[in-house]
Amino acid sequence: MAGVSKTATHRPSEEESELRRGPWTVEEDTLLIHYIAAHGEGQWNILAKQAGLKRTGKSCRLRWLNYLKPDIKRGNLTLQEQLLILELHSKWGNRWSKIAQELPGRTDNEIKNYWRTRVQKQLRQLKVQAHSRKLLDAICHLSMLEAMDQTSNYSINLPPSLHNMNLPNSSNSTVLLPANHSSGAPPPPPPRSVQQWPEVSAWPPSPCGEFIESWRFDMVEQKQQHEPVGAVGDWEVGDRDAQMIAPDWVLEDVMVENLWSLDHHLI
DNA sequence: AAAGGACACAACCGCACGGGG
DNA sequence: CCCCCGTGCGGTTGTGTCCTT
Numbered sequence: 615m616a617g618v619s620k621t622a623t624h625r626p627s628e629e630e631s632e633l634r635r636g637p638w639t640v641e642e643d644t645l646l647i648h649y650i651a652a653h654g655e656g657q658w659n660i661l662a663k664q665a666g667l668k669r670t671g672k673s674c675r676l677r678w679l680n681y682l683k684p685d686i687k688r689g690n691l692t693l694q695e696q697l698l699i700l701e702l703h704s705k706w707g708n709r710w711s712k713i714a715q716e717l718p719g720r721t722d723n724e725i726k727n728y729w730r731t732r733v734q735k736q737l738r739q740l741k742v743q744a745h746s747r748k749l750l751d752a753i754c755h756l757s758m759l760e761a762m763d764q765t766s767n768y769s770i771n772l773p774p775s776l777h778n779m780n781l782p783n784s785s786n787s788t789v790l791l792p793a794n795h796s797s798g799a800p801p802p803p804p805p806r807s808v809q810q811w812p813e814v815s816a817w818p819p820s821p822c823g824e825f826i827e828s829w830r831f832d833m834v835e836q837k838q839q840h841e842p843v844g845a846v847g848d849w850e851v852g853d854r855d856a857q858m859i860a861p862d863w864v865l866e867d868v869m870v871e872n873l874w875s876l877d878h879h880l881i
Numbered sequence: 882a883a884a885g886g887a888c889a890c891a892a893c894c895g896c897a898c899g900g901g902g
Numbered sequence: 903c904c905c906c907c908g909t910g911c912g913g914t915t916g917t918g919t920c921c922t923t
Contacts, residue, residue, distance in 0.1 A: 636893090726913085727889070
């Protein structure tokens with residue numbers, strides 16, 4: 615990569631030998647930031663020259679959008695963000711930029727890296743089938759489990775897109791998420807009604823339980839680093855939204871078609 | 882302590898698309 | 903209609919860091 619030139623496709627120019635590649639230096643970052651602060655972004659090739667950067671316009675644009683832009687959010691993805699990525703990927707596939715639009719402050723590159731390094735690894739290890747409803751089911755279980763986690767010091771607010779999923783409305787699969795905990799306070803303990811709040815172990819076994827447990831463990835490990843609730847989305851969880859997915863729920867056709875378009879050889 | 886492997890992430894690449902000349 | 907250029911996107915790779923043996 616750095617210092618590796620693909621000369622077969624590289625367009626030669628008189629300045630080629632001066633073009634820098636690889637990691638950006640602090641000085642380059644400073645140049646780019648100051649130039650954009652004064653002149654705005656866009657016209658990246660011109661920008662690169664006028665700013666005195668020995669980089670391609672493309673490289674400048676990428677550096678700005680993925681790293682230097684002021685509203686870029688640093689740090690680990692929150693649970694909410696991870697769940698949203700899972701859900702959106704199930705709908706849109708590898709449309710990283712589109713997914714990134716739903717996560718303010720996160721870049722498509724970051725989400726893509728997260729998916730390839732974390733999610734795909736997990737799916738591969740657990741041999742979760744692509745294009746299976748199991749995984750989406752697991753996501754819903756996972757959301758619910760996290761929301762009910764008594765040791766959690768944060769609350770989880772499902773993204774609106776999850777509320778719009780085609781969930782069944784059967785009486786034995788409702789009201790598993792305590793409503794009215796979107797203000798940042800920890801979720802209240804669930805009422806001990808067996809019918810409404812069955813013990814986790816008494817729930818219908820998830821078709822992807824191993825995946826869930828693995829994922830939960832992964833998430834618990836990250837809890838120390840989580841941002842305060844509300845730092846990302848202000849998703850509200852209302853009574854209507856506090857519904858749990860049943861094990862036999864029906865996927866919308868479009869979701870089935872787009873579900874987990876992972877590389878088949880990896881699964 | 883050292884070596885090798887695994888992992889995470891920044892950065893690059895090719896390609897596609899749209900607008901302007 | 904064609905060409906050029908800027909931009910955006912998804913896939914891939916290089917490299918530093920962490921982990922394991």
